[in-house]
Amino acid sequence: MAEEPQFPPLPDIGDILDRKKRFIPKKTTVLKCNECNIKYSREFKEGDYVFKKIDDEECKECHRGTVLAVEEIYSEWIDPKKSK
Ligand SMILES: [Zn+2]
Secondary structure, X not given: OOOOOOOOOOOOHHHHHHHHXXXXXXXXXXXXXXXXXXXXXXXXXXXXXXXXXXXOOEOOOOOOEOOEEEEEEEEEEEOOOOOO
């Protein structure tokens, strides 16, 4: 069973070092509700991995517990200067 987090391939290291001077990383987890089928994202939490069942949060739409699963995890670089 592959239960490790899966991340997209990283760009080359020089690129990362450059961006780290200015950008801050932000990880987002996309959750899917098995009850009402909506997908929504929230801030990544430690321990999240793709296909993980979330049993300590309830769906923000139908408010049922133990119906959420992690659909996707992605990271992006945020430019603090550009954010409003
Ligand atoms: Zn729901």
